[in-house]
Amino acid sequence: MKRIPYYPGCSLQTKAKHFETSAMAVAEALDYELVTLPRWNCCGAVHSLTTDDLMHHVAPVTTLLRSKEFSAENHLDDSRLVVLCAMCLNVLKRTNKRVQELLEDRTKINDFMYLENSKYDGSTIVIHFLELLREIGWETLSQKVKHPLSNLAVSPYYGCLLLRPKEVGIDNPEAPTIQEDLLKSLDAKVIENPLKNRCCGSYHTLVDKDVVAELGYDILINAQKAGAEIITTSCPLCAFNLDQRQENILKKHPDFTKIPVVYFTELMMIAFDLPLEKAGLDMHYVDPRPLLLKKEMLHE
Amino acid sequence: MRIGVYICHCGGNIADVVDVKKICETVQQQDDIIFTKDLEHTCSEEGQQTIVNDIKENNLDRVVIAACSPLFHEKTFMKLLEKAGLNPYMFEMANIREQCSWCHPSKGNATRKAEDLVNMAVKKSKFDKPLQKTSMTIGKRVLVVGGGIAGIQASLDLGDSGFEVFMVEKEPSIGGKMAKLSKTFPTEDCATCIIGPKLTDVATHPNIHLYTYTEIKDIQGFLGNFTVTLRKKARHVIQEKCVSCGICAEKCPTKVPDEFNEGLSERKAIYIHSPIAVPRKYIIDEENCRQLNGQRCGICEKVCVQGAIDYLQPDEEEVLKIDTIIIATGYDTFQPELKAVYGYGKFENVITALQLERIIATGSSGPPLRPLGNRIAFIQCVGSRDEQAGHEHCSRICCMYATKLAQLVKRINPNREVYIFYTDLRAYGKGFEEYYKRAQNAGIKFIRGRTAEILEDPKTKKLFMRVEDTLSRQMIEGEFDVVVLSNGLMPAKGTDPVANLLKLVKSPDGFLQEAHPKFRPVDTLVDGVFIAGCAQGPKDIPDTVSQASAAAARAIRLMNKGQYDIEPITAFIDPDLCDGCEKCIPACPIKAIQMIDGKAFVQGALCKGCGLCCAYCPKEAIDLAYYTKNQIMGEIELALSSKKPDETRILIFADNTCAYRLADNVGTARLSYPHETRVIRLPSCSRITPSMMLYAFAKGADGLFFGECDHKASPYTGASEAIQRNIRIAHSIMEPIGVDGNRIYFAELLASLLTDYYKAITNLIKIAKKEARPLTDEIRQQLLSSSKQVLSEEKEVIR
Amino acid sequence: MIKKILINDASEAFCKKVNELSGETVSRCDQCGTCTGSCPMIIEMDITPSQMMRLVLLGDESVMETKTIWICASCYSCTARCPRGLDASKVAEALRQIKLRQAIDYMHMEDMDPEELKKFPQMVLVAAYRKLTG
Structure with missing residues (x-):
């Protein structure tokens, strides 16, 4: 089992716990242990x-430093830092880039962090879990598949921060394929949503849920028009806005049909035929289970 | 020796800052100076006459002029010397304008620097020797690469003038992009009708040899003596036998997209390039022919009554002797798939402008290649002016071709609504503005805004475009039947093989770089090689044709006399010192050094005078004319002799192509930089040997700056590596005795990067001033004794 | 009513301040409108992002009173597409920061429904607080 440091961030051990547990289960199946900092x-x-x-860059730099120290002290097999949340990825990578490029800023931030054991040198490499999967190889993944998703029309949703700005994105910012490649390795029927990169409204969900509902409606209806039965995402906030806000969408658009929104890791667990207690299929506003049952992907 | 020195006021450009009178007095103190004079305008008629008279009356044998940059007036003054009966190389210039009065606002400092610069020039002039230009014979054979309208025009001009043209085109037919167009803006001439006769003229011209479906495999040699190897690709149809009856194509079972129609229709695997193809002969497409790919077919061979099919025909090579070369390799259109937001290749109703050209051009003969619908939008600047697409340049012709195509599609069906979404509308050419107005009159709607993205309705295939109307500040969501991408003009991939063989330089936009943007717009930095048309940058047909004629004229200028002069600034070898070790041979970037009877010999006609070989010779047997070791050491000495103990002084070695030009440009832009700098101009900094570096420190330099052309733009391949090697050797000596290696700074520069120069110099001065202590006398003594050795071997660097 | 925009020392100082704070050079903006066309939040805005860039260039401080600067969700759609390589989201952030540093918040806790608050993932609260309050 290869051990690699993992940073959860604020939502992954609370509201998005099942993203973390499912990712860890999937990683384990692929012989990786995500070791929480x-x-x-x-x-x-x-x-x-x-x-x-x-x-405001001190907090992420502290995390980057601690990850570096932790992986060195514990002789982890891979010293790169894995994250699941798109927002964490974005913040950690951009801050990392800034302190790598601007020496003066790095020095000042290190000065702020005088209580830490060492100075941060910019050497931590941050990757998203999807990137780790890409490295493991789609071919290897498909060999793990025991329960092909052949029947399931899945439309991946990226949102913003996995892709933009492009210097920290994990794929082509206008035409990403990493989730598609993953889903294809699970043998799913991949549905192209033209709005898969459009913003879900992000934190505006707090102040103006109607706007977010309207944005979500556009994104979901386009996926449905293209034939999607289920959406995958990799960000707890996108997940909330696309899933939970369907309640608000329905109020504005009574003709709207609900569609389940899940983390890609949940579908991976199904495809790998892993025990589903940790998948968190019951954690969604729109319950994916009826669809999955209908598609014979779950046992009653 | 009898030296005359002139200090120019340049109006007030120099004299307002530099105390000209004072310099006259101090310079006068050097030996061998007959007089120093200050002139209001040295380059004026009056100033020039004064100099001619002085030379004659005082029997001068050397002239030094302190004025503007030598890049500006060196040639003028050299001609003047010739007029007065003096060898033009008995002349030196001191640049006290661009690199002194314009960049150092303090009068005192500028005057002190100017004094040094003049003294350096005087010192250098003392070593000047008369250099003789030699002549080489040249023939009348021209290679024209590319058979588009640029190559056609150049070939016809050359052929008509009695020169022998070898035109090489990689496609099976000449005609290029223009042959694909519907009509041409702004006059709306039918493109086929006006280019057709020219194609025939080329094919039938007694002085033009046409090689279609041919690539250039190799080019060796130099002006007047190029050896070009062509690879004539197998056509598998014997040209002499084919009568173009077309039965073969009729019967051929293999269909492939037709490139001439931009993939909108199909052709067969045996095909004729286009309806106006020249030569009008069939050809087998090797990639798609069944027979040639191991499948059984052979139908064309069976049906050809002429017996013209030859499946076994091999590629052939031919070697040509050529005197001059014209590059007319044209452009590629931007690959629209790269702009993923517009969905080209994904959405069936998104087409390119060149596809629309074909639709309109073929429209009068049969059904249209594809329907166009009723509401059409053009998106401008696709791939151009777009940092995200990696191209900052404007493609220049898209505004007008879209304006043309919009009118043509509207004229075919007046009920159509046509929109052009643009960022800036550039109607700069003759008749363009009027043509734009005509389009507006016709009801074409010009909307100012760059389309952000296109979505397609998966059922109706209609396109939805999101774009801001930046004039009304409203958001548009437009529904269109067809969207036309005005994709830009990009450097042609086909240019690269030839450009690489000839070591041609590219400008930052990726197109070929002309020798001078204003005065040598169709020359390249390689003698005898010219550029015409879009290989140099995007342009319309009239500009392309003008440039092609210009390139032909420039080539004729070289060949017409039957001989040409060679610059005498070349490396030369002292046969007594040369021991035949051959180290200089691989060092020369253009392979101009040969071994003759066990000694190295420099071929004067080839040598570009970079001096790169000099530092590689372990015997110091090679020197460079006009930039001899004595001259450089003299300049170094004089640049430092006025230095006071508490002063910092940096020597700048600047190559003539980029760094010196850059230093000039910094002055022209009136950017000021530290005055503690003295510049030594060289063809390339690789001329500076490690011993010279140590000598400079020994004589009091606090830092050395080497500015050399960016290796991509440098006319001398390997110069950067040679300089860095020389610096490493110097480091290996100076660092063990306590001289910080950071005191030598090397930078690859481009003449346009003003701030790079400023920053690098300021930084070096900072290092010399603060981080490095002044060198002690003891260290300097050690450096001086080291500098007397020949340091040409790379030793292990001890840090 | 046509508004008059004054070009004077104050307007130039404002433009300079925004340039410095954002690290962008708004004079490079081509006014092509790609940002607007790419913006997912555009229907909620009162001026377009390209108009925001323009007003900053002109040094018109009224740009700080627009809804647009607060609606921008930093999704970087405009950043990814700007043909001039500009980042309008940084300009919007600079404008928000000028307000927030004067202790003028856009979001107020007391307006929130406590029941609703329980539903959100923590990152929503952190992000909104960071972006909309000083």
Whole structure:
């Protein structure tokens, strides 16, 4: 079993717990152990964009430093830091890039972190779990498939922060295929949603749920028009906006038909035929289980 | 020696900052100076006359002029010397304008620097020797690469003038992109009708040898003496036998997309390139022919009554002796799939402008290649002016071809609504603005906004476009039947093999770089090689044709006299010192050094005078004319002799192609940089040997700056590596005795990157001033004794 | 009513301040509208993103009173497509920061439904607080 450090972030051990548990189960099936950092703090969720604001980069840099120390002390097989949440990925990678490129900023931030054991040198490499899967290889993945998703029309949704800005994105920002490649390795019927990169409305869900519902409606209806039965995502916030906000969509568009939105890892568990207690299929507003039962992908 | 020195006021450009009178006085103190004079405008008629008279009256044998940059007026003054009966190389210039008065606002500092610069030039002039231009004979054979309208025009001009043209085209027919067009803007001439006769003229011209379906495999040699190897690809149809009856194509079972119609129709595996193909002969497409791919077929052979089919025909090679070359390799259109947001290749109703050209061009003969619907939108700047697509340049012709195509499609069906979504509408040419107005009159709707994305209705296949109307500041969501991508003009991939063989330089946009953007727009930096048409950058047909004629004229200029002059600034070998070790042979970037009777010999006609070989010779047997070791050492000495103990001084070695030009440009832009700098101009910094570097430190330099052309733009391949090698050797000596290696700074530069230069110099001065202490006398003594050795072997660097 | 935009020391200072804070050079903007066309939030905005860039260039401080700067969700759609390589999201952030640093918040906790709050993943609260409050 190869051990690799893993950073959960604020939502992955609470509201999006099942994303974490399913990802860990899938990783284990592929002979990887995601080792949770023993000391971590919130990344701040959004990357501070102004030139003069260094304070908000301290939190992510602390995490990057601790990951580096942790993997060295414990002799992990892979020293790169894996994340699941798209927002964490974005913040950690962009901050990392900034301290790699701007020496002056790195020095100042290190000065802020005087209580840490060592100085951060910019050497931690941050990757998304999807990238790790891509490295393991779609071919290897497909060999693990015991329960092909051949019957299931799945439309992947990317949103913003896995892809943009392109210097930290994990795939082509306009025409990504990483989720499609993954789903194909599970033998799923992949449905192309032209709005798969469109923003879900992000944190505006807090202040203006109607806007977010309207954006979600556009995204979901386009997927449905193209023939999708289920949507996959890799961000707890996208998941919330596309799943939970269907309640609000229905209020505005009574003719709307609900569609389940799940993490890609949940479908992987089904395809790999892993015990589903940790999949969290019961954690969704729109329950995916009836569809999966109908498609004979679940046992009653 | 009898030296005359002139200091130019350049109006006030120099004299407002530099104390010209004072310089006259101090320079006068050097030996051998007959007089120093200051002139208001040295380059004026009056100034020039003064110099001619002075030379004659005072019997001068050397002239030094301190004025503007030598890149500006060196040639002028050299001609003047010739007029006065003096060898033009008995002349030096000191650049006290671009690299002194324009970049150092402080009068005192500028004057001190100017003094040094003039003294350096005087010192250098003392070693000047008369150099004689030699002549080479040249023939009248021209290679024209590319058979588009540029190559056609150049070939016809050359052929008509009595020169022998070898035109090489990689496609099976000449005609290029223009042959595909419907009509041409702004006059709306039918493209086929105006280019057709020219194709025939080329084919029937007694002085033009046409090689279609042919590639260039190799080019060796130089101006007046190129050896070109062609690879004539097998056509599998014997040209002399084919009568173009077309029965073979009729019977051929293999269908493939027709490139001439941009994939909108199909052709057979045996086919004729286009309806106006020249030569009008069939050809078998090797990639798709069944017989040639191991499948049984052989139908064309059976049906050809002429017996013209030859499946076993091999590729052939032919070697040509050529005197000059014209590159007319044209452009590629931007690959629209790369702009994923527009869905080309994914959405069936998104087409390219060139496809629309074909639809309209073929429209009068039979059904259209595809329906166009009623509402059509053009998207401008696809791939052009777009950092995301990696191309910052404007393609220049898209505004007008879209305006043309919009009118043509509207004229075919006046009920059509046609929209052009643009960012800036550029109607700069003759008749363009009027043509734009005509389109507006016709009801074409020009909307200012760049389309952000297109979505397709999967059922109706209609296209939905999201774009801001930036004039009304409203968001448009438009529904269209067809969207036409005005994709831009990009450097042709087909240019690369020839450009690489000839070591041609590319500009940042990827097109070929002309020798000078204003005064040598169709020359390249390689003598005898010219460019015409879109290989140099996007342009319309009239500009292409003008440039092609210009390239032909420039080629004729070289060949017409039957001989040409060679610059005498070349490397030369002292046969007494040369021991035949052959180390210089691989060092030469153009292979101009040969071994003759056990000694190295420089071929003057080939040598470009870069001086790269000099540092590789373990015997110091090679020197470079006009930039001899004595001259450079003299300049170094004079650049440092005025230095006071508490002063910092940096020597800048600048190559003539980029760094020196850049330093000029910095001055022209009036950017000021530290005055503690003295520049030594060289063909290439690779001329500076490690011993010279140590000598400079020994004489008091605090830092050395080497500015050399970016290796991509450098006319001398390997110059950067040679400089870095020389610096490594110097490091291996200086670092063990305590001289910080950071005192030597090397930068690859481009003449346009003003801030790079400024930053690099300021930074080096910072290092020399703060981080490095002044060198002690003891260290300098050690450096001086090391500098007396020949340091040409790379030793292990001890840090 | 046509508004008058004054070009003076104050307008130039404002433009410079936004350039510095955002790290962008708004004068490079071509006004092509790609940002607007790419913006998922455009229907909620009162001025288009390209108009925001324009007003900053002109130094018109009224741009800070627009809804647009708050609606921008930093999704970087415009960033990914800008033909001039500009980042309008950084300009919007700079404008928000100028307001927020004057202690003028866009979001107020007391307006929130406590029951609703329980549903959100934590990242929503963190992100919204970071973006919309000072």
